[in-house]
Amino acid sequence: MIILKTHAEVELMRQSALLVSNTLSVVAGVLKPGITTLALDKLIGEYIHDHHAVPSFLNYNGYPFNSCISVNDVVVHGFPNKKELREGDIVSVDIGVILHGWHGDHAYTFAIGDPGKDVMQLIRVTKESLYKGIEKTIAGNRIGDISFAIQQHTEKKHEYGVVRELVGHGLGKNMHEDPQVPNYGKRGSGAKLKEGMVLAIEPMINLGKKEVYTESDGWTVRTKDGKPSVHFEHDVCVRKIEADILSDYAPIEAAEKSNVNLFSEYEIVA
Ligand code: MF3
Ligand code: CO
Numbered sequence: 049m050i051i052l053k054t055h056a057e058v059e060l061m062r063q064s065a066l067l068v069s070n071t072l073s074v075v076a077g078v079l080k081p082g083i084t085t086l087a088l089d090k091l092i093g094e095y096i097h098d099h100h101a102v103p104s105f106l107n108y109n110g111y112p113f114n115s116c117i118s119v120n121d122v123v124v125h126g127f128p129n130k131k132e133l134r135e136g137d138i139v140s141v142d143i144g145v146i147l148h149g150w151h152g153d154h155a156y157t158f159a160i161g162d163p164g165k166d167v168m169q170l171i172r173v174t175k176e177s178l179y180k181g182i183e184k185t186i187a188g189n190r191i192g193d194i195s196f197a198i199q200q201h202t203e204k205k206h207e208y209g210v211v212r213e214l215v216g217h218g219l220g221k222n223m224h225e226d227p228q229v230p231n232y233g234k235r236g237s238g239a240k241l242k243e244g245m246v247l248a249i250e251p252m253i254n255l256g257k258k259e260v261y262t263e264s265d266g267w268t269v270r271t272k273d274g275k276p277s278v279h280f281e282h283d284v285c286v287r288k289i290e291a292d293i294l295s296d297y298a299p300i301e302a303a304e305k306s307n308v309n310l311f312s313e314y315e316i317v318a
Contacts, residue, residue, distance in 0.1 A: 064152030076303035089128035135161035195233030209258030250281035
């Protein structure tokens with residue numbers, strides 16, 4: 049069952065989404081070689097609590113951390129740990145909060161130093177594909193239109209691997225609501241988009257092949273071929289003319305650009 053949100057509810061969800069954006073911008077400000085993902089996770093938990101919210105991932109189906117931090121070949125659901133980040137690593141940071149009963153859930157992939165041209169292109173194209181999906185997130189279209197747009201840009205145009213096992217989702221009073229939002233699919237298929245639907249759209253795109261596996265910890269998802277993977281996620285509300293993007297990359301990108309330890313020399317060509 050797809051739950052439509054009222055305008056007032058969407059404004060509350062915007063606050064939740066923006067709290068995640070601001071948390072991600074704090075992360076963007078402190079990322080550097082030598083920092084551990086566990087230190088980042090601690091900072092994330094503190095920032096969320098300081099802003100009168102709770103980290104929604106913690107204890108979700110037994111998940112044991114505030115955030116998911118996925119480095120290099122880890123696709124998603126990486127456990128924060130004591131390993132130091134190094135120059136050339138790419139780091140996907142996925143954060144969820146509950147504020148006033150409403151969920152925010154979004155993600156951004158950072159490059160610590162220069163991971164090389166191919167990986168920088170993967171980051172750029174994955175982010176572009178998210179916006180290509182969002183362009184299709186308008187009332188009257190179908191879920192498959194979003195899926196198709198993401199798959200076209202990443203798999204057809206660039207021959208990257210589109211992860212099949214994990215998908216985007218509806219978002220609201222629960223983190224995972226209907227409908228599912230795959231990053232692959234047929235135009236014109238799936239549920240019809242209606243004003244007031246809120247979706248977490250989250251392409252997970254591999255430099256190499258699409259196949260992934262889950263580690264014995266039950267969470268960490270890695271690429272089978274060991275090549276890097278990138279993850280971007282926005283929370284968006286379906287509207288008639290264009291989607292309302294509730295989360296905001298502007299503060300994150302500003303912090304990323306002013307952090308000399310992060311490589312961000314690329315432009316969005318949406
Ligand atoms: N953004 C992820 C998702 O949409 C995060 C959930 S992971 C968990 O599923 F830790 F919360 F389980
Ligand atoms: Co999500």
